[in-house]
Amino acid sequence: MTNMNQYFILYSHVYITKGKYRSLIIDTKSRKYYKIPNDLYHFLTVKRNTTLNDILTEYDEDDVKIINEYYEFLLANSFGTFVANIENFPIKSYVWDSPYKITNSIIDINSINIENNLAVISQLNDVNCKFLQIRTFEKIDVSFFFSQLIKNISDTDIIYVEVLLKYDVLLDYNLLSTVIDNQDRILTVYIHSTPDHFFNSMNKNNYHNIHHVLTEVTSEKCCGSIAPSNFSITPDHIHESKMFNTCLNRKIAIDVLGNIRKCPSLAESYGNINNTLLNSVINLANFKKYDTINKNTILICKDCEFREICTDCRAYLEDPTDLLSKPLKCGYDLINGVWRNWEENILKIDAINHYGMNK
Numbered sequence: 001m002t003n004m005n006q007y008f009i010l011y012s013h014v015y016i017t018k019g020k021y022r023s024l025i026i027d028t029k030s031r032k033y034y035k036i037p038n039d040l041y042h043f044l045t046v047k048r049n050t051t052l053n054d055i056l057t058e059y060d061e062d063d064v065k066i067i068n069e070y071y072e073f074l075l076a077n078s079f080g081t082f083v084a085n086i087e088n089f090p091i092k093s094y095v096w097d098s099p100y101k102i103t104n105s106i107i108d109i110n111s112i113n114i115e116n117n118l119a120v121i122s123q124l125n126d127v128n129c130k131f132l133q134i135r136t137f138e139k140i141d142v143s144f145f146f147s148q149l150i151k152n153i154s155d156t157d158i159i160y161v162e163v164l165l166k167y168d169v170l171l172d173y174n175l176l177s178t179v180i181d182n183q184d185r186i187l188t189v190y191i192h193s194t195p196d197h198f199f200n201s202m203n204k205n206n207y208h209n210i211h212h213v214l215t216e217v218t219s220e221k222c223c224g225s226i227a228p229s230n231f232s233i234t235p236d237h238i239h240e241s242k243m244f245n246t247c248l249n250r251k252i253a254i255d256v257l258g259n260i261r262k263c264p265s266l267a268e269s270y271g272n273i274n275n276t277l278l279n280s281v282i283n284l285a286n287f288k289k290y291d292t293i294n295k296n297t298i299l300i301c302k303d304c305e306f307r308e309i310c311t312d313c314r315a316y317l318e319d320p321t322d323l324l325s326k327p328l329k330c331g332y333d334l335i336n337g338v339w340r341n342w343e344e345n346i347l348k349i350d351a352i353n354h355y356g357m358n359k
């Protein structure tokens, strides 16, 4: 090493999270993460103001070899650099805020409530919502659905709309494509419950912003899965996760019956869109109570190295009687650092039965 009298700093796009058994180094530019030993976390944080030379003098020859390898790993992956004056590089601050009162929303619809539930979209504009997800678990009249969606959304500032439709062999892909291409906002359509034998041919069709998934989505109970594919490796998410809940902070939802909820799977209702304005509920203390349940307060998650890039679920819990329990649908085994099938964990059987997911 040629930087013996210098200090190692991480670049501003690189984050580290300490877990109980190991730590995580997160590169938000490449959207990649690597597990690292807690010793390395210690060097990068507690020993940040110590030169490499002073760090190494505390260790014997075998340890010095390993520590040098740690720094070679950091340099090889461009996670940071050595600097002569550490005082020029203050530790980054982790505040999070958003100009939007509500950042994301869900509207669930079925074949008979399309017009009524989509009419609430103008109210989402009143609460500055920018991201809208619309979900349906059954076949609907897609043409009518999009006519209502366009009618209601056209005068709003919503910038991203995600639609989950159930697969229907009669789906008119030209209609879908035309609707998507004529939007001045991002509109992405996911077609769930696609049968095996259609999946490959459908995904080869290259329709812009139309994606097929095999997963069968039969109700709101299908939500809440925790998996690496759902991790969000962005500075915004990492900062938000330190203070707020990564699913429910500044979220609002409308269930299929028009009930206003934090999410369609949570029991509490704050009124119905037929008699209550969204604006009148978003500042209620009871409505905001989930927002601040961050991962540092959730059992098991608080010890997990993934907690700052992970999503969360407060609707389906390992222990349904404990609001601070780990998400039911997480199969991560912290001690061994491996992912397992959560549905095969016998310790989760009671919770699975409690939520009626065994049918």
Ligand code: SF4
Residues within 6 Å of the ligand: 223, 224, 225, 247, 248, 263, 264, 265, 266, 312, 313, 314, 315, 316
């Ligand atoms: S709390 Fe769970 S069920 Fe509700 S939206 Fe979030 S992940 Fe889905």
Ligand code: SF4
Residues within 6 Å of the ligand: 226, 295, 300, 301, 302, 304, 305, 306, 307, 310, 311, 312, 326, 327, 330, 331, 332
């Ligand atoms: S234990 Fe599971 S849900 Fe909790 S932070 Fe880790 S991966 Fe996410």
